[in-house]
Amino acid sequence: MTETISPTSPAQLREAIAWAVADKVPLEIIGQGSKRAYGHDVSASHVLDMSKLTGILFYQPEELVISAHAGTPLAEIAAVLAENNQQFHFEPGDFPSLLGDGVASRSGTLGGLVACNLSGPRRLKVGAARDHVLGFGAISGRGEDFKSGGRVMKNVTGFDLSKLMAGSFGTLAVMHTITLKAMPQPETTRTVIIACDDVSSAGQAMTAAMGSENEVSGAAWVPASLIAGCCKDAAALEIATSAQNCLALRLEGPEQSVSWRADALSRLLGTIGDHAIVPVADSLTLWQAIADVTPFQGRDGILWRISVPPASGAAVVGAIRAPAGLGQLDVMLDWAGGLVWAQCAQCDASMAVHIREIVQKAHGNATLVRAPSNIRREIPAFQPLSPEIMRINQKISENFDPVGILNPGRMIPAHQGEGA
């Protein structure tokens, strides 16, 4: 039977991990468990539950900095930031709903957010969680408490271990305290919606938008049904009924500037198809839905998250669609084409290899986000690493977690190991 350990302080966390090191007990580390199905299953006799190690330690809006224990619910942090018209700029979506594992009502913890290095549509302009972590404290897989970074914006005092923690899925150390950069919410926002069924034209339009002076902070190609579901604006609704897919281009900033840029962008791209400028309320709803990947939530299909150079996104979609066998393939593009969400009805190991070959040729990588457990056992969740990079990854892991007790197999299952 699985035993759950729930430390309530960094000292208790250290005790727990020191014990696990000494007794060589593998631990599955969870916060609210909201992203437990992301990556591979961890087989561990003990669960290290971080959801009781909570609390905002300090928040100084005028310094743009917030520090909290890793188990603090994101919802709580978001609410506190919003009181001061601030936010995490990297706009993490509601990933749990995507995984459809029954914890959709929980938006996760700060620690989980950073450990998975999540980010949303604004990533293309401001980066991911990794770009906003200022410092952290953690217990490594050696049972030792250590810190890196700090609470200031600029810091080259020693190696930037915050980058190492972001996206390490709890395999090197368990963070107990994290300090992040908060940013002001934009004064207002608008979105230019353009009817566009052809994925290549959509790709070119997003490239043109990003290369313009209009400081686009979100560029996506989405199913028209999403527009219909999120917008009340009459012109937008009309566009949504006339097309299968639409471009959405977001502008943020002071009122005068946003409206000026929305006009400029409409003039630049208006020849592609019918277009409308949707107001702030619709805009906020729409981009939240894009961040949450709403079109693919709560469905059974196999879901891929593909990161490629933005200008290659449309071509990658075309190449993946080409062969028969994948069945119905539903697609959404974010990051001006740099992020492809692709949902297929069926997928086996050979199709996964096919998708990954296409993506690799485009200098990108594909993550299997959601699939039935038999497929998840068969297919690596993350694009396999080159042998040289794999070797460095393993050495880092051996140095931080020499006994292999922290989320073993979460990123790379033992049987898929080297050269997978």
Added chain:
Amino acid sequence: MLKMPEPDSSVLARRKEIIAAMRAIVPASGAVIAEEDALRPYECDGLMAYRQLPMIVVLPGTTGQVAAILKYCHENKIRVVPRGAGTGLSGGALPMADAITISMMKFNRVLDIDWDNRACVVQPGVTNLGITRAVEHRGFYYAPDPSSQIACSIGGNIAENSGGVHSLKYGLTTNNVLGLEMVTIEGDILRLGGKGLDTPGYDLMGIITGSEGLLGIVTEITVRILRKPETARAMLLGFPDNQSGGDCVAKIIANGIIPGGLEMMDAPAIRATEDFVHAGYPLDVESLLLVELDGPAIEVDHLINRVGDIAQTCGAVYSRISESEEERALFWSGRKNAFPAIGRISPDYICMDGTIPRGRLSDVLAGMQVFSQRHGLRVANVFHAGDGNLHPLIMFDANQPGELERAEAFGADILKLCVEVGGCLSGEHGIGIEKRDLMPEMFTEDDLKHQERLKLAFDEDQLLNPGKVFPVLHGCGELKTLHARAVAAKFPDIPRF
């Protein structure tokens, strides 16, 4: 005096053999430097108080040559000091008597400009400004802009995670790099990241950036280029004291405005720069803010007004807004020439680089005045106010016995104070040798050991840039030993279910 690792006499004894091996790898004429006169220009970097002739300097021209050199060094246990343009201020490229200095300055080409992906692929010896020069004809630029940007190399920027005056809004080097090609000490060539945004595995690109040449040698860099803002305007705001200048910075940000640039200068810095470049700075204020707003003209005009209003409420006694590009450049010329301006009024100066929580600015400036009295040396301050990065310039005369030591002690006092108020030792210049021995002020033994364990994963024999960043290098055995304690009772106090 800083203690550097003892030269390895067995390596020195093999010098001729090593030179021959290097010439075999890099046959180009002049690419292996072994004569004392020709080695002299490499004896220091921008931290000129410390000098040491390298054993040899090698200037490879290809990634393959870098890999062959490092493989040879790894097999023969020879230390390596990577070097870019040599403009670093923390001594990160200080040579060692028994080490090969690898200069990357032959890697000076822009390889690819990918407008559609808004990315530029360059070799590490390209200057920071060189990237902007290569893309500006189509209205693009590379955002990080350290003040040495005309000379410093992008490879060196990676090593030190350089910032500049626009980093609050546009990020540091680490936020603007998309991909790296690097060579490990074992001679493996790694390609990290690329023109896409997310990569699987640990974020090796993130940890290489700012690693001060301790983890590998970068041979190719892909950076993000941005469309130049349509317009930019600068304003000068003068205050009767540092407190109100600092308050104004806090209020601008608390009002949700993130200016492109937000710089502050204290009275000594204002006077020195005004005497030097005649930028029209007011001489009767104690604190001067230089605020730059960029974006569409309509947005910039709007924000200029808002910042002006905020400044009024904070007690500004002087306000001027640039009305032309020439005037904007003039406003900046003072700030950008602050270092040479101090050089004019003092035979020597050292530039510190601590970062503090902005709210503690006036405390820290007051503390500096106390230190100034104690050490009998003058100090002027320029400050990246937006992100809390201080550059105190400590003035001294190296020809006066003991003054360098006093200046260094003064600098150490400032940095200790920065750490005490919640800041850090270096915002953008790096630790190098300069701040190496202060690392324990900020980090515990376990903190430092975990950093060194990362080093171990890349360079177990500790051949890359030894003597830099870490005050004491722990042995490999000590770092690997697991101090697992036997736990008597299984943590009885922790809630379990």
